Amino acid sequence: MAKELKLMKGNEAIARAMIASGTDGYFGYPITPQSEVMETLMAEKPWETTGMVVLQAESELASINMVYGGAATGKKVATSSSSPGISLMAEGLTYLAGAEIPCVVMNAMRGGPGLGTIQPAQSDYFQSTKGGGHGDYQLYVLAPSSVQEMYDFVFDAWDIAFKYRNPVLILTDGAIGQCMEKCYTRDYVPRWTEEERRAKAPWGTWGKPANRPHNIITSLELDSARQEVFNQKLQKKYAQMKEEDVRFEMLGCEDADYIFVAYGTSARICMKSMQLAREKGLKVGLLRPITLYPFPSKQVAELANRVKGMLCVEMSAGQMIEDVKLAAECKIPIEHYGRFGGIIPTPEEVLEAMENKIIK
Numbered sequence: 264m265a266k267e268l269k270l271m272k273g274n275e276a277i278a279r280a281m282i283a284s285g286t287d288g289y290f291g292y293p294i295t296p297q298s299e300v301m302e303t304l305m306a307e308k309p310w311e312t313t314g315m316v317v318l319q320a321e322s323e324l325a326s327i328n329m330v331y332g333g334a335a336t337g338k339k340v341a342t343s344s345s346s347p348g349i350s351l352m353a354e355g356l357t358y359l360a361g362a363e364i365p366c367v368v369m370n371a372m373r374g375g376p377g378l379g380t381i382q383p384a385q386s387d388y389f390q391s392t393k394g395g396g397h398g399d400y401q402l403y404v405l406a407p408s409s410v411q412e413m414y415d416f417v418f419d420a421w422d423i424a425f426k427y428r429n430p431v432l433i434l435t436d437g438a439i440g441q442c443m444e445k446c447y448t449r450d451y452v453p454r455w456t457e458e459e460r461r462a463k464a465p466w467g468t469w470g471k472p473a474n475r476p477h478n479i480i481t482s483l484e485l486d487s488a489r490q491e492v493f494n495q496k497l498q499k500k501y502a503q504m505k506e507e508d509v510r511f512e513m514l515g516c517e518d519a520d521y522i523f524v525a526y527g528t529s530a531r532i533c534m535k536s537m538q539l540a541r542e543k544g545l546k547v548g549l550l551r552p553i554t555l556y557p558f559p560s561k562q563v564a565e566l567a568n569r570v571k572g573m574l575c576v577e578m579s580a581g582q583m584i585e586d587v588k589l590a591a592e593c594k595i596p597i598e599h600y601g602r603f604g605g606i607i608p609t610p611e612e613v614l615e616a617m618e619n620k621i622i623k
Contacts, residue, residue: 266450273413273440277343277369277433278303280417281315285452286367287338288316290329292348295381296437297371300343313454323348327355327368334359334366335480337464339421339454343369345437346387347378349395356430357396360497361482363466365424365431367417368402372436374605382605383437385527388582391434392556399494401501402432403508404555406526410444418449423508425463427500434555436578438528438607501557510553511562515541519548521621522566524587525576526552528607533576535610540617547617555583563590572596572621576613579603596621 271279278300281289291301301319309315316333320326326342333340344352349370359366372387374380389395391404403423407413413435420431461469468480484490512530515537516522523533530551540547550566552559563586567573572595575584581599588597600616602608 267448269446269448270443271410271446272299272443273407273410273435274299274371275303276410276414276446277417277440278307279448280414281341282307282309282313283449283451284418284421285313285339285454286315286341286417286421287454288318288329288333288340289342290318290320290326290333290340291342292320292323292326292344294323294345294348296373296383296440297343297345297369299440300369313451315454323351324355327352327359330366330368331355331359331362331364334364335362335468337460337467337469339367341367341369343371345371346373346375346384349387349390353390353396356402357394357398357400358482359430360400360402361398362480363428364480365421365428367420367424367431367433369433369435371440372434374603380605381437383439383528383607384578384603384605385436385529385601386579386582386603387434388555388577388579391432392558392586400497401504401556402430403427403504403557404432404434405510406434406553406555407439408527408530408551410439410442410446413439414446414448418452427504428466429500434527436528505557508554509557509559509561511559512549512551512553513562514549514551515546516548516550516566518546520546520571521548521617522570522573523547523549523576523613523617524552524563524573524583525549526555526583529576529578532608532610532613536613536617539610539614545618545622552583558586558590560586560590563587564592567591567594570595572598574613574617574621575599576608576616577601578607
């Protein structure tokens with residue numbers, strides 16, 4: 264797959280990036296608004312060109328456990344779903360984190376709770392960044408805000424997943440998944456050879472040579488003392504993520520008096536709201552968290568020391584705002600504005616909320 268400029272949906276970008284990044288297998292189950300991921304993979308037929316396996320499982324439960332089995336061999340294995348489907352995968356995700364198995368998962372959020380709507384929302388922030396499943400574990404969470412980032416973040420996700428031996432979640436929503444934009448593709452990265460896979464995943468269950476003990480993939484440990492030591496190891500890993508792999512974008516923050524904090528689709532809206540505010544003489548900037556876990560807490564804290572207030576804009580009842588308030592240590596007014604149930608706010612609504620809630 265040569266590098267070129269194409270017009271594509273966000274969901275198509277995810278699928279094409281999986282092929283181009285040397286993914287070995289995709290196991291999924293269709294659910295709106297991300298069904299085009301599998302549809303694109305089926306149309307592209309990568310098994311004929313790269314040897315990538317693409318399989319529709321009988322359920323989300325089956326697909327995440329297929330990911331567990333394939334990824335346990337050290338191969339690049341991925342899946343995708345939408346909010347209630349990710350809920351069904353929660354047990355498998357905690358098993359993957361507990362067994363330290365790298366994989367990539369995409370969630371195109373829709374409005375809830377329950378089956379809710381098929382329209383976009385951002386109400387899975389808690390589920391994504393505070394666990395979602397059981398136990399002391401974390402997913403590394405990337406939040407794209409464009410079709411180009413949907414494509415690029417697949418490559419980044421594989422690097423992070425194998426760096427930390429941890430599942431990586433690409434958290435997007437139906438708006439970005441369904442919108443069409445120009446996207447630069449990349450040159451094809453060949454799938455690892457057997458020798459490369461064994462070198463990059465020496466922990467994998469790819470057969471036991473005579474010169475090492477058995478590799479055992481499991482999240483089970485019945486000895487409490489050993490389990491505590493293992494949990495401490497995981498916490499060190501998550502601390503390393505916070506030190507080395509926090510990602511964010513700041514726009515217009517150098518001279519700002521007020522700050523929008525938003526990710527994904529909401530951040531795109533806030534970019535226009537910021538422009539409208541500047542046209543009215545209001546110095547407003549935008550902090551866009553790109554990694555929701557680890558969260559850019561240091562950047563929020565730094566801004567809280569020099570601006571007058573922040574407005575957290577989310578397509579939810581308010582979830583990310585809790586992390587913003589914790590990072591800011593209540594030094595300035597911090598308020599939330601959001602629409603939910605699948606409604607996307609307008610830039611004018613967001614600016615009005617900033618004026619009424621923060622600037623006053």
